[in-house]
Amino acid sequence: MDVLNALMAGFATAATPANLLWALLGCALGTAVGVLPGIGPAVAVAMLLPITAKVEITASMIFFAGIYYGAMYGGSTTSVLLNTPGETGSMVTALEGNRMAKNGRAGAALATAALGSFVAGTVATVVVTLFAPWVADFAVRLGPPEYFLLMVLAFTTVSAVLGKSTLRGLTALFVGLAMGCVGMDQISGAARYTLGQPELLDGIDIVLAAVGLFAVAEVLYAALYEGRLQGTQNAMGRVHMSLRDWRRSVPAWLRGTAIGTPFGCIPAGGTEIPTFLSYAVEKKLARGPDLAEFGRQGAIEGVAGPEAANNATVTAAMIPLLTLGIPTSNTTAVLLGAFQNYGINPGPQLFTTSASLVWALIASLYIGNLMLLVLNLPLVGVWVRLLKIPRPQLYAGILIFATVGAYGMRQSAFDLFLLYAIGVLGVLMRRFDFPTAPVVVGMILGPLAEAQMRNAVAIGEGSWAVFVQRPMSAALLAVVLAVLVLPRLLRGWAVRRMALARTA
């Protein structure tokens, strides 16, 4: 009953006119950045981080969560209509969704994507509501050694598991950790890698890293390599699902949700594996004429399932963020940065010290989902019009917003030069296929992990054995090792299934 009361209090906070307006603004902005190429939720939130100086925390977190969610809805629109998935999560949606659109069924694909996202988002929010306090209760008992290993777990999953190459993922992670070392050491106050620049004493800001790696790098990359890219857009058609579409979509939504939610809950985020798994499952279960549509006219299950899985994962990723303070994706890493701007480190204590904030945020997830359904079903035509903005103007405009984000933090021209340098780094990483998420996660979690590690060793009176002597940390160490091995097996299985499914 406690949970229900807390949630009701959360709704009371989230449903004030001002907060509802922030949620609406966030959802609309999120949908726009999801639809537009070259800009994603992580960078949109990062560019708007300076508002944390002025806007009250509950309002800004509701706003940022709206962007995070909205981008997922918007991303599926681009996948279906343009066959250019904005992020890995909508890659699978593009597979079947684009085929459906080519056969004049864009409307049905968009409808099942939006409704599936709604169902999955709502179910996963219920899971967050029920499980997050429980995880937080449990997490209070963790000490520095356990925390350190949890963060190592996040590092491992983000860098070694999710990418294509463990080596390049780890390289990116260490680059991020190195960037996180810049500035004053948290424990002793010693200056590290500041090169005599007073600006570097505070460290490299997460805004600079995210905006540089994603926005500036994207614009530079577009200029250098993607000038002549010509997309063809599919015709829209009426957003409508037939009875047969419904009958095929509903079970796929539920299965996608069931697959996606657990993947979000564990600090092994990333939507790649659950969406591919969901696609494989849908194809396996399809029979007769439904199966024949896969890979040909486009099967609606192949859009419904993965879209639901995607949203369920993204929503459930709030659990590790809020209860453990561990981000598992670019956007959740930037959200963690937003909390830090307010002097709050998410963790198990958040549920006691900032209960009203947490519950308002959770309540806003329910509200946001509903808003997004309304924004995306009847209004999808409006968003599609955004795709008509010519690319040169769009990309150049992104630079203006990047300047606000980077310069607005502390009005230093030095930051703008650094932003450019990080942008160039991002271009190189993209060109040579290094993942960028490990850099951001490493940069933001690195200093926290280092502090936990040093505290842990101090607890062990200088002995590293502290990590294996405590049962919980020893178990976590085992999990880290398992996480390195298991997803590889799972992925191999999913890839084989996909290959089989394609040839069959």
Place this chain on the structure above:
Amino acid sequence: MSSQAPETSAGTARMQAAVAAGVFGCAVLLAAGAVGIPSNAGYGGVGPNFLPWGVAAALALCGVLLLREALTGGFRATEDPGGGARAHLSAGLWVSAGLLLNAALIGTLGFILSCTLCYWLAVQGLRRAAGQGAGSPRTWALDALTGALIAAPVFWVFTKFLAINLPGLTRTGWL
């Protein structure tokens, strides 16, 4: 997604080797910087120079392993990054000029003018990259106007409503 070494051209191999060398170089610089960081560990056995040394060592190892991959058939399991095979360098220079001039001038010109300049230069580059040619004085004027029409409202919203400090050319708060 295959884990076999892909067919790579000699040019790609050279570039990849250069990237690997760059990673190794970063590690060396990190190590050089780590020498100057104090090691006093206090109560624990670990001081502020521990992580820098660890990261430097790990990056050095990554650099060596990347170099080995580059020299033995190229980076493993790479995916096509998308876009053309060759860089459109002049377009990149236009965009870079926009960003760097913006950084250099924002304090003197103010946010609106500096960002308009950045926008204008970037559009020139991006338009050339798209093969749309250099444009005419009319399109240039239109670009400048578009840039100002994006930059000015952004400036006003952020300074007036959100009270974020952005530099102006004048003290009026509107330009």
